[in-house]
Amino acid sequence: MIDNILLGFATLMDVGMLSAIAAGVIGGVLIGMLPGLSSTMGVALLIPITFSMPPQMGLGMLGGIYLASTYSGSISAILLNIPGTSAAVATLLDGHPMSQKGQSTRAIALATFGSCIGGMISVIALLFIAPPLAEFSLRFGSPEFFLLALCGITVIASLSAGAMEKGLIAGALGLLLSTIGNHPLTGFMRFTADIPSLYDGIPLVVALIGLYSIPEVIDMIVRDKAGQVPMRQRDNANPFSFLPEIFRQKVNILRSSLIGVIVGIIPGVGCSVGGFISYDAAKRASKTPEKFGKGSAEGVIACETANNAVTGGTLIPLMTLGIPGNPVTAVLLGGLMIHGLTPGAELFTLNADISYSFILSLFVANLLFVPIGLFVAKYCVKVTLIPMPILAATIIALAVIGTFSIRGALEDVAIMLFIGAIGFILQLFGVPRAPMVLGLVLGTLAEGELARSLAIVHGDWSAFGMQLVTRPISLVILIFCIFALIQGVMQHRKKSKLLE
Amino acid sequence: MLRFSKDKVFASACIGIAAVLAVIVFSYPLESSYFPRILVVFIGAMGSLLLARNGLQKTAAKAAENFNQYKVQLSSAALVFTSIAAYTLGIYLVNYEITTALFLLLFMLALGYRKITVMVVTSLSLTLALYLIFFEILAVARPDSLFFT
Numbered sequence: 188m189i190d191n192i193l194l195g196f197a198t199l200m201d202v203g204m205l206s207a208i209a210a211g212v213i214g215g216v217l218i219g220m221l222p223g224l225s226s227t228m229g230v231a232l233l234i235p236i237t238f239s240m241p242p243q244m245g246l247g248m249l250g251g252i253y254l255a256s257t258y259s260g261s262i263s264a265i266l267l268n269i270p271g272t273s274a275a276v277a278t279l280l281d282g283h284p285m286s287q288k289g290q291s292t293r294a295i296a297l298a299t300f301g302s303c304i305g306g307m308i309s310v311i312a313l314l315f316i317a318p319p320l321a322e323f324s325l326r327f328g329s330p331e332f333f334l335l336a337l338c339g340i341t342v343i344a345s346l347s348a349g350a351m352e353k354g355l356i357a358g359a360l361g362l363l364l365s366t367i368g369n370h371p372l373t374g375f376m377r378f379t380a381d382i383p384s385l386y387d388g389i390p391l392v393v394a395l396i397g398l399y400s401i402p403e404v405i406d407m408i409v410r411d412k413a414g415q416v417p418m419r420q421r422d423n424a425n426p427f428s429f430l431p432e433i434f435r436q437k438v439n440i441l442r443s444s445l446i447g448v449i450v451g452i453i454p455g456v457g458c459s460v461g462g463f464i465s466y467d468a469a470k471r472a473s474k475t476p477e478k479f480g481k482g483s484a485e486g487v488i489a490c491e492t493a494n495n496a497v498t499g500g501t502l503i504p505l506m507t508l509g510i511p512g513n514p515v516t517a518v519l520l521g522g523l524m525i526h527g528l529t530p531g532a533e534l535f536t537l538n539a540d541i542s543y544s545f546i547l548s549l550f551v552a553n554l555l556f557v558p559i560g561l562f563v564a565k566y567c568v569k570v571t572l573i574p575m576p577i578l579a580a581t582i583i584a585l586a587v588i589g590t591f592s593i594r595g596a597l598e599d600v601a602i603m604l605f606i607g608a609i610g611f612i613l614q615l616f617g618v619p620r621a622p623m624v625l626g627l628v629l630g631t632l633a634e635g636e637l638a639r640s641l642a643i644v645h646g647d648w649s650a651f652g653m654q655l656v657t658r659p660i661s662l663v664i665l666i667f668c669i670f671a672l673i674q675g676v677m678q679h680r681k682k683s684k685l686l687e
Numbered sequence: 688m689l690r691f692s693k694d695k696v697f698a699s700a701c702i703g704i705a706a707v708l709a710v711i712v713f714s715y716p717l718e719s720s721y722f723p724r725i726l727v728v729f730i731g732a733m734g735s736l737l738l739a740r741n742g743l744q745k746t747a748a749k750a751a752e753n754f755n756q757y758k759v760q761l762s763s764a765a766l767v768f769t770s771i772a773a774y775t776l777g778i779y780l781v782n783y784e785i786t787t788a789l790f791l792l793l794f795m796l797a798l799g800y801r802k803i804t805v806m807v808v809t810s811l812s813l814t815l816a817l818y819l820i821f822f823e824i825l826a827v828a829r830p831d832s833l834f835f836t
Contacts, residue, residue, distance in 0.1 A: 408767070579794070
């Protein structure tokens with residue numbers, strides 16, 4: 188492992204690599220700050236740009252966007268009372284009240300330092316937990332991989348907002364879309380309507396761009412018509428003068444980081460939940476709980492440390508088992524696959540140079556967003572005042588050229604529009620899109636492994652069913668799936684009662 | 688339309704789509720369609736479950752309030768979809784650079800932006816930036832157009 192870490196460090200000592208990470212961090216800070224632009228959309232839109240880069244460089248850039256956008260959502264939450272990303276929702280509770288008291292620089296500084304430390308701790312966890320877990324995945328056979336793919340979708344569908352059936356339908360729709368094209372074993376064409384562009388299936392990045400950029404542009408236009416105009420509050424203190432305050436919050440930071448990493452490892456829970464759990468824990472442990480909600484620095488630190496600690500946590504099941512913890516990592520999984528990398532043991536053995544340089548690039552990204560967040564973002568916050576028409580037009584132009592660049596085919600824009608229409612319809616009916624993304628990403632794996640499992644038992648379904656319950660690992664995954672469904676039902680019932 | 692009635696529409700649509708897809712997928716050879724068959728049945732079943740569950744719950748009447756919101760959403764969607772279709776057709780017929788600059792300008796105009804100088808500068812600089820990133824730095828082949836290649 189030490190050799191691989193050193194190898195990863197060697198890859199980082201390259202100006203191109205460092206520039207890619209820095210570009211990712213700057214892009215991520217801007218994307219995260221802009222309300223309406225999600226981390227998922229940012230990563231999806233920028234995957235085509237990483238195409239021609241070496242895998243480690245492309246992944247370093249995508250990792251930078253993921254970490255920086257998760258952090259920078261707090262900037263608009265603090266200054267404008269609008270969370271740039273869903274991860275920063277909990278930060279609103281105390282971040283904006285601090286800004287209203289004229290302490291916006293202090294709030295941003297504490298959020299930045301907290302995010303950096305939380306992110307670093309989660310990367311350390313990723314570095315040490317992921318390789319042994321990936322080695323364990325070598326014991327998996329086709330039935331286990333099939334169940335694992337279904338498990339990821341079940342978990343994220345059952346924990347998504349809205350009725351659980353809707354999440355499961357979205358997951359199944361994603362899986363169904365992934366079956367377009369030829370069958371993995373027989374080569375028989377399905378749902379292609381004799382359109383050559385569909386023979387190889389729907390290109391993943393095209394689908395991701397359509398699913399995340401079009402509905403969000405529509406949403407931006409709708410919100411603009413509703414007349415949501417942000418207000419800004421600023422002060423001019425030196426952000427580094429608040430560094431000692433962070434060190435006085437050692438326990439809070441450690442607790443929040445731990446919560447964040449654990450929440451991140453559990454698929455489907457996400458950064459915002461990590462922030463809220465940690466906020467609640469900090470309030471319970473605080474000597475001054477009455478200050479929470481009125482501009483408490485402890486609250487801001489707890490949320491921001493935890494939501495960035497989630498990022499490394501979500502990458503643990505992603506890189507070892509191929510289970511994305513949230514929509515951004517689902518898109519990142521697409522990014523890994525596009526660069527020819529498969530999650531699991533192979534990623535930490537055959538492709539160790541790429542995986543370790545990716546993990547270590549996350550360290551660099553965590554360090555880089557401190558200066559960028561504190562200085563660049565202070566001025567770049569003006570970006571949040573970019574008129575919506577300019578932003579919407581830019582996103583569409585980028586989506587169209589990004590889609591075209593994947594296979595050099597304008598017909599792919601039609602596919603992107605088709606998937607965008609599905610995304611819009613899902614949004615209209617309050618159906619979560621994350622399960623659909625997971626279905627699209629994991630569909631090929633699920634169908635391929637199902638076909639292989641059935642081929643092993645000569646197409647005998649009862650023998651296949653017996654395999655699922657008699658193999659210890661598949662039984663554990665199956666139980667976990669059922670547990671996730673029951674937990675989802677209970678959670679939805681609790682929410683319904685609260686709504687009533 | 689409130690949440691429940693919206694769910695009913697969605698559930699009914701799912702059942703309808705599942706039925707149509709079932710006709711298609713069950714016409715494929717069995718060994719090549721296990722997975723889509725399971726999925727189609729699953730979507731239909733989930734749609735039925737959602738419909739049954741919502742049929743048992745009360746539907747409040749606040750339709751008028753949300754109707755305007757749907758109108759805005761649908762008109763915005765129509766604008767976005769037709770703009771992208773026209774933009775792509777423009778790239779296919781005319782050429783990438785001219786169409787992109789024109790699209791950016793007209794789309795901002797369609798969204799109610801009226802600062803002409805900002806619009807022109809943004810359109811031209813963004814077209815140039817996208818051209819440099821994709822066609823020069825990333826060496827993506829430019830789209831073929833019927834005229835002005």
